[in-house]
Amino acid sequence: MKYSILLITSMTKHWQWAKEIEQKYTDETMSLGIVFLSSENIELEDVQRAIDGTDIVLFTHVGSTLDTPLVKGIHKYITQKQVPYVLLFHDSASDVQRYGVADEDIDQIKAYLHQGGTENFYGLCQYMLSLQGYTGPVEPVKELPYQGILGRQGEVYPSYEAYRKDYDHGGPVVGIFFYRDEWVQGQLDYPYALYDRALEQGLSPVLVFGQYSSKSGGQLRWYDCWHTLFDHQVKETISLIINTCKFSIIGLQGASRDELTDLGIPILQGFVTYTTLESWQTRSQGLEPMDISFSLSLPEIDGILNGHIVGTRTYSEERGYYFKPYPEGIQKLVDQAKRWIALQQKHRSEVKIALFLHNYPPKNSHIGNACGLDTPESVLRLLQELQQNGYTVDGIPQTSEDLMTILTKHATNDVDCLTDSAVEKAPKLPKEVYRTWFSKLDSATQESLLQHWGQPIGEIFVEEDELIIPGVAFGNVWVLVQPPRGFSDNPDALYHSPDIPPTHHYEGVYHWVRTVFQADVAIHMGTHGNLEWLPGKGTALSSYCYPQLGIEDIPNLYPYWTTIVGEGIQAKRRSHAVLLSYLSPPMKRSGLYGDYEMLERYLDEYDHMKAQEMGQESVVLGYILSSVKDCHLEHLCEA
Known part of the structure; x- marks a missing residue:
């Protein structure tokens, strides 16, 4: 007698395991039917016919409830037909609906699914059919590692020490963290692509799989996973971590904020998106809303550095949904990682710093006009602090006034x-x-620059066919005046325009910083500049978005007023900035000063005498007129 089990699922991994069972296993005493709810053109009548011909149903749903008409209809039909079934919700482990299956059997079914993998799923099918009279073999639950280090040939190592015996690459060690489920499913396209590119670029990549949260049975928290695999020598071994998992490490209790601080390692977020490559390429917002929430906003809570897309969701008939590597984004992320590592390893005396002062409107009176910050004094103290800590800083002025005079x-x-x-x-x-x-720019970017600013190098800040770089050097620190993004009759509209590109001069200044001065790190001093407001995608920028063209892979430090969260997020997302919050300054009424204060006093005396009808206000009037001249306000007085 042949027994049949039907899998109804909206979960890609369960569908993939079932498809593999169809291809790998043959058993004349059992059969497996599959209904994948994420496929197109699934009709309730088709599912009902499949239910009619089966002995037991395993129904797994990615949601937390009966949340669609199709799911509700399927559940209603199974219940009416009284077919033995188990319905498990991915987002609610405690909510199980069933008929004809005992409590102890539910625990065993969950154990198979918890371990995961094709072999365990095959054993699960055998086990559920055994509840209906199937007498063939039943594979027991096979325990798989909850975390480990993955070799390039698929080996799994319990420690970095064991891994190094087979993979002892030179170069700085970079940990690449990805989901255990992807290892279990064999969905390793983008982790291996990251590994290969990092290795080609002179790094020593280490693939680590695991989860954020701890669970009974040996599943460690994210933080404990690193310390266990690296024998509590994480900081001493790893130069940088690339994290590809979604959500917040802190929010899911993978680590506390203090533990992340104690780790002391830069963590770059590689975006593995549900947004398809085609959708991302055409969307001005970049990522779709779900990815902005899961892959961007929540990791930002942890203070993780924004990186680039490394994989996008793709569908094929053979594999179903999987994450296809995005080579250009992977290269950008590896470049970014190398720059952060180089900044760590370079001797302080050799580090080159490009410090940008904002300048809007582009007048000398507005250089360094950051909100809530005494920028000249802050820059002066920063130069002093850098010098005291071993950085090469020469010719530091005595006062902030002297600094601005020199500049x-x-x-x-x-x-x-x-x-x-x-x-x-x-x-x-x-x-x-x-x-x-x-x-070397793409044709669309070239055409936009040509349309608005003419042939390179334009006419703005040009001297004898060379672009002028605004700023002054103090040893290895170049204090630059951030160039205006353009010129027009409406500078306010231009400053935040989503369409008008920056000038050739603007691009030239940042190109000089990257390739001629060869800055190791950029600092944009105070809230806020214009780099993060240049045209381009809102999130997950492409190579030809203008903020990306400017900063490229240079580490970008950005002291930012802590009260302006929304605009600070733009700097993080659109210029890979590390925000260094500063508090609001203490405030008091400023009042007037000098000749203006004296004029105010005379005016008060005039009003007082006039109110008292003392007849002496004409005496004070002379002082008022004299003071008006001292304040150069004659043009405001009527003849």
Whole structure:
């Protein structure tokens, strides 16, 4: 007699395991039917016919309740037909619906599913059929590791020490963390692609699978997983972690904030998205809302560094849904990782820092006009602190006023104050260097720049076919004035325009920082500049989004006013910024000063005398007129 079990599922991994069973196993005494609810054109009548011809049903649903008309209809039909079944919800482990299956059998069914994998799923099918009279073999639950280190040939190692015996690569060690379920399912396309590219780039990658949360039976928390596999030598061994899992590590109790701080390792988020590659490429927002929540917003809570897309959800008839590697994003992420590692390893005396001062409107009077921050004094103290900690900083001014005087004697964005001497002293980017970079841009970006700003290198801040770089050097620290993103009759609209690209000069300044000065790290001082507001995708930027063209893979530190969370998030998402919060300054009424204070006093005395009808207000009026001249306010007075 042949017994049959029907799998009804909306969970891709269960569908994939069932498909593998069809291909790998043959048993004349049992059969497996499959209904995949995520496929198109699934009709209730088709599912009902499948139910009519089976002995028992395993129904697994990715939701937490009977949340669709189809799922409700299937459940109603099974109940009416009184076919033995088990209905398990992925998002609610305690909510189980069943008929004809005992409590102890439910526990065993959950044990098979908890361990996962094709072999355990095959054993589960055998076990459920045995409840209906099947007398063939029943494979016991096979325990699989909850966490481990994966070798490139599929080996699993219980420790880094064991792994190194077979994989002892040179170069800085980079841990790549991905879900255990993906290892169980054999969905290793993007982890292996990350591994291969990192190895090609001179890094020593280590693939680690696990989960965020701990569970009974040996599943460790994310933090404990690292310490167990690396024998409590994580900080001493690993230079950087690439995390590809969604959600918040802290939120799912994978680590506390103190533990992440104690770990002391940069953590880069590699985005593995439900957004398809085609959707991401065409969407101005970049990621779809679900990915923004799961892959971006929640990891941001942990302070993880925003990286790039490394895999996108793809469907094929043979494999179902899986995450296909995105080579360009993987390369960008590896480049980003290398820059953060290089910053750690480079001797402080050799580190080059590009420090940008915001400048809107582009006048000398507005250089360093960050909200809630005394920018000149902050820069001065930062230069002093850097020098004291071994960085090469020369010629530090005595006061913040001296700093601004030195800066404004060099090239700035204020064309009215741009002297021949300042232009002569300024570094330049030759036209041919810029045009070589420009020629490598995609055609759409080139056309946009040409349409708005003409042929390279344009006419803005150009001297003898070279772009002028605004700023001044203090040893290995270049204090730069961030260039304006353009010029128009409505500068406010231009500043946040989603369409108008920055000028050739803007792109040239950042190109000079990256390739000529070769900055190891950028600092955008205070809230806020314009890099993160340039045109491009809202999230998960492409190579040709303008903020990405500017910053590329340079580590970007951004002191940001803690009260402006929304705009700070834009800086994180659109320029890979590490936000360093500063508090609101203490405030009091500023009042007037100098001649203005004296004028106010005379006006108060005039009002007082006039109210008292003392007839002496004309005496004070003379002082008022004299004070008006001292304040240069004559043009406001009527003749």
